[in-house]
């Protein structure tokens with residue numbers, strides 16, 4: 001079996017979500033560091049244009065977005081489940097809310113001038129300017145807008161107060177006695193806030209939330225060993241994409257397997273990936289593309305949150 005390869009960088013909250021999910025499953029993985037800002041030529045050789053962090057690779061199969069990565073990890077190792085049986089809709093909805101809304105709040109707190117200054121302490125001014133310009137451009141063409149820090153600060157007690165209330169009256173984790181995708185999705189924006197000295201005091205009033213964060217953190221990251229990005233491309237080049245199951249799924253817009261398409265996130269980081277649609281169901285879109293360096297790869301996206309168009 002091919003190794004699990006995670007393309008990520010240490011400070012990324014969504015990468016932390018993926019690392020925690022790998023730890024929850026007790027998996028071994030290879031760790032490829034990618035740049036935090038564009039250009040990302042080695043990542044894009046695998047994805048065909050998708051630039052967000054993280055991306056998971058298994059041989060010549062490339063998984064974009066942590067919602068897709070979570071589903072692939074549940075296939076890899078069904079138990080303990082990230083999307084628990086009988087709670088599929090609630091788990092996916094709460095995780096989505098946290099990935100969007102909690103994340104926007106965490107980012108807004110981390111993008112206040114004092115937090116940005118803390119993050120780039122000791123780095124040249126140009127590194128901070130490059131980062132800020134990259135993140136501004138990330139939102140071009142998407143339907144998401146950035147939350148103003150004063151709005152984030154205003155709503156923070158609502159979001160954190162609800163969490164505190166629930167955790168003081170229910171089990172250790174958000175859906176019961178075991179962690180699920182919901183815990184990892186709520187955790188990563190708070191981890192982002194906690195990891196910045198200038199922002200971390202926002203967590204101080206919430207004792208239950210802090211002890212829940214410790215319980216989630218105890219899942220760890222699993223065992224990882226470093227890998228160079230060029231070696232990951234070589235792994236893809238020497239592998240064939242996994243066989244795809246038959247599906248009778250009919251796309252409501254009439255797009256069919258075999259058709260040339262583009263797939264792009266709708267919220268931000270909307271760079272389109274072009275290829276041939278080779279699989280689709282209610283949760284997943286897979287396109288096949290040929291890359292000069294990586295060879296034939298299958299790129300997997302969640303259907304929800306991505307726009308698929310005829311090329």
Ligand SMILES: N[C@@H](CCC(=O)N[C@@H](CS)C(=O)NCC(=O)O)C(=O)O
Nearest residue numbers: 012013014036051052053065066067
């Ligand atoms: N819905 C995506 C969101 C990923 C995301 O927003 N990642 C941030 C980093 S935490 C990102 O891509 N930032 C720009 C970049 O790394 O190039 C997921 O679940 O993976």
